[in-house]
Amino acid sequence: MRILFIGDVVGDQGMDMIQTYLPRLKRDLKPQATIVNGENATPVGRGISEAIYKALLSSGADVVTMGNHVWDNREIFDFIDSTKKLVRPANFPGRDVPGRGFTTLQVNQKKLGVINLQGRVFLPPLDDPFQVADRIVDELRQQTDMIFVDMHAEVTSEKRAMALYLSGRVTAVVGTHTHVQTNDGQILTGGTAFMTDAGMTGPDDGILGMKPEAVIGRFLDQRPARYEVATGPNKQLSGCIVDISDTTNQATAIKPILINRDHPYLN
Amino acid sequence: MRILFIGDVVGDQGMDMIQTYLPRLKRDLKPQATIVNGENATPVGRGISEAIYKALLSSGADVVTMGNHVWDNREIFDFIDSTKKLVRPANFPGRDVPGRGFTTLQVNQKKLGVINLQGRVFLPPLDDPFQVADRIVDELRQQTDMIFVDMHAEVTSEKRAMALYLSGRVTAVVGTHTHVQTNDGQILTGGTAFMTDAGMTGPDDGILGMKPEAVIGRFLDQRPARYEVATGPNKQLSGCIVDISDTTNQATAIKPILINRDHPYLN
Amino acid sequence: MRILFIGDVVGDQGMDMIQTYLPRLKRDLKPQATIVNGENATPVGRGISEAIYKALLSSGADVVTMGNHVWDNREIFDFIDSTKKLVRPANFPGRDVPGRGFTTLQVNQKKLGVINLQGRVFLPPLDDPFQVADRIVDELRQQTDMIFVDMHAEVTSEKRAMALYLSGRVTAVVGTHTHVQTNDGQILTGGTAFMTDAGMTGPDDGILGMKPEAVIGRFLDQRPARYEVATGPNKQLSGCIVDISDTTNQATAIKPILINRDHPYLN
Amino acid sequence: MRILFIGDVVGDQGMDMIQTYLPRLKRDLKPQATIVNGENATPVGRGISEAIYKALLSSGADVVTMGNHVWDNREIFDFIDSTKKLVRPANFPGRDVPGRGFTTLQVNQKKLGVINLQGRVFLPPLDDPFQVADRIVDELRQQTDMIFVDMHAEVTSEKRAMALYLSGRVTAVVGTHTHVQTNDGQILTGGTAFMTDAGMTGPDDGILGMKPEAVIGRFLDQRPARYEVATGPNKQLSGCIVDISDTTNQATAIKPILINRDHPYLN
């Protein structure tokens, strides 16, 4: 089995890259499951709407994961409970949290579990993602031993700690949130694929996908700034491919996907 | 001109990789200048000692840069003022900060300026690195237009903001501190090379180079933990190569260097 | 000389308390100078408008100080440069920061300097308030040795550190920002009055002056919440009185002012 | 019933104040229960030892509460499980956390529950103190409706949010950790006494009880500094008295206790 994962889709340019390249990637790489992080997919780069969510599915996503921006577009409350394919960080606290933190996907004769977790270092104090991961992985493993984790977190240490913690218990831990792809795809002991961050899908000339002037301006004067999705002709799509052995269900390879001006899509 | 930059050297394993591979890299890649981040180079992974500093120079480093761990080994106060080749973050505040925040290196007929800056997002409130960069770049550009910046910072946005801010004014901005190499080397407008993080040089099986048990344990129980440099057979060396046009003095290429079990050194 | 200082005025209820009690306090306590922190004085509890600013002056304020919310109501940019009596944190960085960080007030034959500073612990990395204080205090002391500092900061240690740092150089350091009055008014060595926080002027039944349901709700579910100024019948006014010797210009006493349901105004 | 609570005891000077004044306070104020926060009671101001713990008990404490420094003196692991009278923050995560997060105390015919909680704003991400409080309060209320909560937290909003959250379910919520007593003792709806911070018991001339030179020095140069407990002749004892109706078991009054040079003990 092969999983295609696409990192944080940002704004219209991100959706554009999805609509242009996701069908080609699926045609050429033939993944059996496609997972897309959509926490920044609205035109303003924060949260998701039902229309965008449906556009992601119709472009080829099987599951959409989220992150700290999950609730930023309040429209999500209207549809999150009506779908199995949208997964928000599982460790949001409290009773009756809208939506779900993990899901399963039927892939031929097999099942793939997909979990979304959010780190807590330099992010709000959600419930402990390690405890929550234990609980969900235990539950999912009664159905399947193929589990993909989108670990949405700021610091490298927390993402790698999660990957090592779950090593041998899940198939892949791939980080999101920093919007910059890391060059460290690797197979950990126990057949768990890991990459610290899958990178971002959206405007190439911004900072986190946002217009650089506002971001730099704020660093300079520390006054409130309105962040807007960057414009400009250059766009990127970032993600990774995880290959899984059909006999052991362990990951055998993880490879970065990167499409931008410097890395044109060649197929 | 070609610059070889090596990211945060951690502990004995990091020094081992330096001593084994830096001479080969210099022989094979023929950089005219070699810069090494040494903020974690002592055996305990924090700070630097005079012996380690000298070992870095004799292994081939022309300049050693630092970061937030610069003062962690108090031995540094004994020798930092006696050398031009050790550069600590230029934006440490106050009068009479020991050492220097930038230096120059004679490379044949040319001069290379080297600046070390530290970010402030999720790090202590040093002086504003953007203001400090303005001042130093202005000063250095009276001597040379080849300037290399080691931007030691936590978040991707602050590193990229610095790179875009200095774009066209310096030759390269390369990030350090997260200990994970990013896959985003690029040439910005104005001929400035940029990579969010050069990655780490040291133990391959740890977290930030430290033993995973203690790091994971602390995430689980939030109690004090003693972090020790990881052991185990696997080590890595991370960094990048920046190529500079001899006619324009602008960067023309930036390429990652990564040596580990999965990426053996082939020359 | 006697200075009356009123802590963070929040919303309509805060303005109500100002309009009701500030005239009485001035009549009964006879301060020669009245300083009011107005960073939360708009009806929504964030920033200041020209109308509110003028209402503070006409209620008896001689100088209005601010804090981290200074720029939250963008109307401030329209009038901040046209007045000497509005003081924002002096350590906002960059060139051409709108407004001023300190001012002077003529009080009979004497001059009173008023400085507003903002701390950096758990707040944005403005310029170093200690360095900035040094510079402004030096400048002001060429005109007067009576200087009042509103130190707007989160943690007790940074406020007390500033007070001890300026002890003997200024007349008073009074903290703001936590919206809770501290019980530690004291005269430091050198005749500097200090109180960690003057407290808040506004709704008594909220949290920081905001409706408790939203604040508690956010602690419980970590989802975005709309904070609104608390309603309800109970209101408070908080501040302090600083007495200064006319011969030495040193502070001789600092006493809390607190008016609320439990502490009715008796004069 | 009357409860005497003493805020964070710091170093030898704090222990000195306890040994000098706690017996007198008990003689004069006649509390039926005495609770002391001991998280800084060792000579270095961090953590607690068995000898110090026993000294607190023999000076008159019935229960000792802790805070974020609970594990700083590793000696605590040797005795914390052998006593019912030492209570550490109940929301430390993980299985098999040493010690206990709440206890009960027999007072004549009645029982008093004592809970220690730690906030998470600007502090490590322990388990959610609100959820944990719900669980423990439910459990304790099967035995007693007199419950005292030491809420160890940085910001005023989190402490007040906890007090309002538990209002009507516990007898008192008193904050600790900032080491500065607040002037806001009040009885909330439902008969719950609340004070944002009880203040500190220890050296009067320091910052948080530590030598000011090191703390100020660190603000100035952002380099590592060794914090030592302040010396000097002046000391303080801070805390509060909570009075509880014997018929309703609701709090009827909360009053600050403050003994220092400016507030000598008069009985």
Ligand SMILES: [Fe+2]
């Ligand atoms: Fe994102």
Ligand SMILES: [Fe+2]
């Ligand atoms: Fe995110």
Ligand SMILES: [Fe+2]
């Ligand atoms: Fe490092």
Ligand SMILES: [Fe+2]
């Ligand atoms: Fe670092």
Ligand SMILES: [Fe+2]
């Ligand atoms: Fe305020």
Ligand SMILES: [Fe+2]
């Ligand atoms: Fe504020």
Ligand SMILES: [Fe+2]
């Ligand atoms: Fe404490």
Ligand SMILES: [Fe+2]
């Ligand atoms: Fe504490």
